[in-house]
Amino acid sequence: MLAKRIIPCLDVDGGRVVKGIRFVDLIDAGDPVEQARRYDREGADELVFLDITASSDSRDIVRDMVRRVADAVFIPFTVGGGIRTVEDMRDLLSCGADKIALNTAAIKNPAMITQGAEAFGSQAIVIAIDARRRMGERETGREGEGELLQSDEPQSRTGNSQIDEPPSAIRHRQSAIGNPPAPGWEVFTHGGRTAAELDVIEWAQQVEALGAGEILLTSMDADGTRDGYDLELTRAVAEAVTIPVIASGGAGTLEHLRQALQEGKASAVLAASIFHFGEFTIGAAKDYLRQRDLPMR
Amino acid sequence: MIAIINYGVGNLRSVEKAFEAVGAKAVVTNDARAIGAADKVVLPGVGAFGECARSLRASGLDECVLAAAQQQKPLLGLCVGLQLLFDEGHEFGVHQGLGLMRGRVVRFPENGLRVPQIGWNQIEELQPHPLLEGLTEGTYFYFVHSYRIKADDGANVLAKTEYGIRYPTICASGSVCGVQFHPEKSQDAGLRLLANFAALK
Numbered sequence: 001m002l003a004k005r006i007i008p009c010l011d012v013d014g015g016r017v018v019k020g021i022r023f024v025d026l027i028d029a030g031d032p033v034e035q036a037r038r039y040d041r042e043g044a045d046e047l048v049f050l051d052i053t054a055s056s057d058s059r060d061i062v063r064d065m066v067r068r069v070a071d072a073v074f075i076p077f078t079v080g081g082g083i084r085t086v087e088d089m090r091d092l093l094s095c096g097a098d099k100i101a102l103n104t105a106a107i108k109n110p111a112m113i114t115q116g117a118e119a120f121g122s123q124a125i126v127i128a129i130d131a132r133r134r135m136g137e138r139e140t141g142r143e144g145e146g147e148l149l150q151s152d153e154p155q156s157r158t159g160n161s162q163i164d165e166p167p168s169a170i171r172h173r174q175s176a177i178g179n180p181p182a183p184g185w186e187v188f189t190h191g192g193r194t195a196a197e198l199d200v201i202e203w204a205q206q207v208e209a210l211g212a213g214e215i216l217l218t219s220m221d222a223d224g225t226r227d228g229y230d231l232e233l234t235r236a237v238a239e240a241v242t243i244p245v246i247a248s249g250g251a252g253t254l255e256h257l258r259q260a261l262q263e264g265k266a267s268a269v270l271a272a273s274i275f276h277f278g279e280f281t282i283g284a285a286k287d288y289l290r291q292r293d294l295p296m297r
Numbered sequence: 298m299i300a301i302i303n304y305g306v307g308n309l310r311s312v313e314k315a316f317e318a319v320g321a322k323a324v325v326t327n328d329a330r331a332i333g334a335a336d337k338v339v340l341p342g343v344g345a346f347g348e349c350a351r352s353l354r355a356s357g358l359d360e361c362v363l364a365a366a367q368q369q370k371p372l373l374g375l376c377v378g379l380q381l382l383f384d385e386g387h388e389f390g391v392h393q394g395l396g397l398m399r400g401r402v403v404r405f406p407e408n409g410l411r412v413p414q415i416g417w418n419q420i421e422e423l424q425p426h427p428l429l430e431g432l433t434e435g436t437y438f439y440f441v442h443s444y445r446i447k448a449d450d451g452a453n454v455l456a457k458t459e460y461g462i463r464y465p466t467i468c469a470s471g472s473v474c475g476v477q478f479h480p481e482k483s484q485d486a487g488l489r490l491l492a493n494f495a496a497l498k
Contacts (some may be wrong), residue, residue: 002460003417003437040484045417071314076439076482096310098482121306121344123413123441213413213441244415267411297417297437 003297004261004289005045005268006282007246008275010035012051012081015061017276033068039275040073042282045297047073048101048216048270051081052191058082063095070096078126080216086115093120101216103128104189107196107203110210117211126246127207128216130192131185131200131233185233192220200233201240208241215241216270218248226252226273234264246270254280254288261294299323299495300335304356306349307341308481312375315481319488321495332361337497338370340475342377346386346402346444349377350394359395366397369472371497376442379468379475388444397473399449410461413443418478420456420466428474429455429467430493436486438478440466446477472497 010017010032017030036047049069051062059082066079079092080101089100100120106113106127116125185200196203204215217237219230229250238245244267247260251271260266274280286296301312301323309325316323323339324331332338340362342349353359365372374382386392386402394402405412417437423429445464448454456467458477466477474494480487 001419002414002440005416067310070308070311074311074315074318074482074484074487076441076479093308094310096308096314098308098311118348122443123343123415214415242411243413244411267416 001295003045003295004266005246006257006285006289006296007046007048007268007270008035008039008044008282009048009050009248009270009272010276011272012049012062012065013053014058015065018052032065033072035276036069036073036077039282040075043286043297044075044282045268046075047077049077049079049081050101051079053082059091063091066092066095066097078216080126080128086112086119089116089120089124093124099124099126099213101126101128103130106207107187107189107198110206113207113210113212117213122211122213122243125212126214126216127204127212128218129200129203129207129237130188130218130220131230132188132192132195132220133230133233134184134186185236188220192223201236204237204241204245208243212243214244214246214267216246216248217266218270219250222250223248225250228252228256229260229264229266229269231259231264234260234266238265238267244268254285257285258289258292258294261289262292298335299337299339300332301325301339301341302332302353302358302361303327304349304353304358306352306377307343307375309341311481312339312341315488315491316495319492319495321492327356327358329358329361332358333364335365336370337494338362338365338372339494340372340374340378340381342375342379342381343441344377346377346380346388346394347390347392350381350386350392353381362395363397366395366473371494372397372473373494374473374475375481376477376479379477380444380446382468382473382475383446383448386444398453398468398470400453401447402444403447404444406461408461413441414460415441417483418458418460420458421463422454422457424455426455426469426474427497428469428490428493431489432486438466438476438480438483438486438490440478442477 076098078099079097084105187196187198222230229247234247246268247266248270257269290296303325380402382397383394383400419435454465458466480490
């Protein structure tokens, strides 16, 4: 039976692993290769490295890190952060990464998803979506949204005809047909600072149609709180697409992992802080989940 | 020496490093002579069947694979590399495979499954074979694929996996064998399988 996956996430800055609390408070937590080895031994199912270095001269450092990790561990790992072109993707995959996570670049240029999938296979393309819940106050005054929230019409799936259109065109069409999904989450970029003015569910369906192999879904509201994943968000996206969804943001206890996999219908859970400081081991997490009827490796 | 055929697809560095980790000498190459001189050959592959088949033929290295099979050198297909060993693939049209085993490559059934299958799944119904030495029922391997083998000859099937349907995931016919999963990404079990392949005569 296909097992649910536990995926530790390592934020990397200048070739060092750092931990993110709402993407601001960073604490150095070690060498990426040593960390990867430790997680591999503990039974992590995959690893994700997010390069949060802003400067462009970090490319060589990341490339070197990817090579060293690929030589040291024999489980799949994803690299994300600052990847802007198909050549960037090719570069990191040839260094030994198994998958590439795209966020802002995919929003700016959705065709890149298809180009990447055609060149490297869908399995290599993970689309990271940073989601923020639309709040009541921010809703009011937005054109047309009050009445739209009451619409009983089923939400339209993104059709193939829209594939070649930029996200802005889809957005405008939604306004025109008056049917955005509710309740809503908005896509954010730049570590949660910039609104992409895209609806999360629509964008998730769009990236699937464009050829993405997986969605890494982070709740920016829950991230760093340790109060649990946004289960409503996770479930809404998992039910809207057929590709696997990795839940991210908010894990503080083992019970949170269970909730994301069972209630949230996620295929995998991403977690950073609860593993990084040895509070829980991967093995303990797996035991906990196995005892609650989840298939674990 | 094990030749890992480089025809422009896949994470070949990981395959090379995994063989290295079990003490086997492997080299990533697109040189027909080096492949011809190797005593074992690995055919990797990721992405779509048609694209892989086209790239392999365009590189001319399909001849090396067929020659290795003819000379009864141990040949190991990985993921789409396994699929290519069969007659044809039904992914974005029908594409011809290498025809070293009878059968087709078809999509998973549409019954609410998440496709691609991504993650760790188990091998079952293991048949005795040197490639499976030391591996047991229920061992987990790392899978990533949307299409699966439909083998005509059950004698070619060394192990199966359950995902919506029970389908072949380790196949062999004489010196030709292949696995649907990625042993180079399957931790200890994967390394064991690669070591077994490296030890084949």
